[in-house]
Amino acid sequence: METKRSHDAIIRMAQKAKIACAQMALLSSSVKNEALRRMAEALLKGKAYLIRENTKDLNAARRQNYSKPIIDRLTLNEKRIGEMAQCLWDTVKLKDPVGEVLAVFRRPNGLLIKKIRTPIGVIGIIYESRPNVTSDCIGLCLKAGNAVILKGGKEAFHSNKAVFSVLKKALHKTKIPQEAIHLVSWRDRASLNVLLAQERYVDLIIPRGGEGLIRFVAEHSRIPVIKHYKGVCHTYVGPRADLKMARALCFNAKVQRPGVCNAMETMLVHRDVAARFLPLMITDFQKAGVEIRGCPRTRQIIGKGIKRATAKDWEEEYLDLILSVKVVDSLEEAIDHINTYGSHHSDAIVTQDAKEADLFLRSVDSACLYVNASTRFTDGYQFGFGAEIGISTDKLHARGPMALEELTTYKYLVYGKGQIRT
């Protein structure tokens, strides 16, 4: 009974969001920006309330012995609320993508055709843990003229509800329709399934979180999903690499922040430089506490002190200070390894040979490919997009870092003077 009622409520939410998105598409940038500013102020003003509600989640998480990283991601404090407000102010500064003319062409019969950027409509965001996602995503979706339905993780139940209610209240005095933002606060997976079945009202689902959640969403959704399951990123050190540069790049890609999707998980080294490169490199890693899992040739060079990599290691996203290392015979073998075991996210080559770099760039089937740079740059901010709503390893619609433009679609406007088809 309770379930039935909550499911009906989700369907009504989706219907209302669909109606609101028609109004959203017509709003000027200044109306949207004014709303974002009010929302930012409201977060700062609501600080005490937000922290109080967040404490409920934190206490529950501690009672359930959640891991330290989860509790950290869950925590709202003065600094983090300030960052959430700042994210909304930053979104104000981003160029409004709606209405951008992507192409104009005139046909021989005189028809003038314009391809125009428009909002997508209703976007569903499914996420875990971090309560800041609630305000970040609302800001970006609204700025791109979309309505949004959020479903956060049950561990952040009180925090998300609090953030959402503060933002929703801030909309009261703006021209943004109240029904443009929604939070699904039922905590069961059945509610998620109801949301994922609303293909009539919801245009796009973006899941953000662990691989388990994302696979669940991709398998159960009847709405298009843009996602990345994981980031198994590689750096290939070629035979003509600047080895000093390679050491710095590989170290950065693995160690600077190991828990994120653009960190390196596997290092590939050409056999011609392996004996020179690996001992120094692996010493660096070991000093930083990185556990190495090597192929037989790596172990031959470094000694049996390092673990043997198993077949499973090549497709593992460690998200930790662990690295698999493989010596390869050729660029082709490196490319083949990356295309076979990688996750099509971010992969790098270190080389001074432009031809080799070119073949790597053309042959590796990943969203972002690097020559002589760290894979850690795959990020909407680092790319200069000013924001990031996620990273896509899919090939349709959006690939790589996604920001405002990726939250839009287009339509064709055709201007005639009575043309008919003969």
Add this chain to the structure above:
Amino acid sequence: METKRSHDAIIRMAQKAKIACAQMALLSSSVKNEALRRMAEALLKGKAYLIRENTKDLNAARRQNYSKPIIDRLTLNEKRIGEMAQCLWDTVKLKDPVGEVLAVFRRPNGLLIKKIRTPIGVIGIIYESRPNVTSDCIGLCLKAGNAVILKGGKEAFHSNKAVFSVLKKALHKTKIPQEAIHLVSWRDRASLNVLLAQERYVDLIIPRGGEGLIRFVAEHSRIPVIKHYKGVCHTYVGPRADLKMARALCFNAKVQRPGVCNAMETMLVHRDVAARFLPLMITDFQKAGVEIRGCPRTRQIIGKGIKRATAKDWEEEYLDLILSVKVVDSLEEAIDHINTYGSHHSDAIVTQDAKEADLFLRSVDSACLYVNASTRFTDGYQFGFGAEIGISTDKLHARGPMALEELTTYKYLVYGKGQIRT
């Protein structure tokens, strides 16, 4: 047992296509064009064989009392084979989209980022009846650097097999990998389901055919699908329309070719011009054999001689000489009607009022919107794309007519000099 074997064969096909698409991505335009030319010649040379095999399908279709339009769509004759060859030659002339630089930007840290158009990978095309789709789709997919897996309808079994074998043989002397094109020739829906589950190898599914087939594909596919279910297209005649122009446009949109997705199915007329416009317009239609189904106000104006439109009529794609007609009170009512009952395909307004046109263009949520032109122009050739692989009413990746560009994706190439993230 037989089923198991055919299913394994489909999985192997998908695997081989995936391997071939890596090679395809590296081919130059001239290699691809040479292959298209050879395929065109092979079709012309194989004419007698193709017609012989097609006769088998036609005889079976007649035995099973298939409708005349289906038998017409199924027929291959000298003229049609010539058109198939011509389509391949036309594809040669199209600009190769692969490698196009979509954006270039330099970051403050010196990183140079290029956004480059690349092939999607392996594309599955599911279609019915028309054997020309076999060669048209192979041509377009190859030109955009993709591998392709085709699954035609069982009614065109022999014809598709013949066209495919002629094209595949033509590839022998080219640098296109043999495994870049595949035809699933098992005729059961279970085989289709196996294909739709190969998300590891197949990147995109495009279904072409009746609404039933497309719904089946969309519901069963784990691979992204780009589609349109149907075209319920509208023309709205506003209060400030040039009524003579409106008559010509509406007549063209309904009558010129009623069996296609961009034909008008519902005509909306503002109440202020209904009494002047409808009698003449409906006389035109009736002379052309169009059955009218009217709302109460239409019947008030025209007389009870015309059928009453039921609720179902507003979302019906007749694909025939039938038209539903509704008198509306305002532009807003027209917009609301189109967004509620339409299929988000192609909709037109007839008006001399630029403000009214603008509100229509901004508010109607369809792929193609027309001011003072016939909806019949929604077509890749009419838009100047030189080809059409389908029309999308989806909002992600591609919307409206799809041609070569829509068969591509992009990747980011990032050029550094040792940059690391701090």
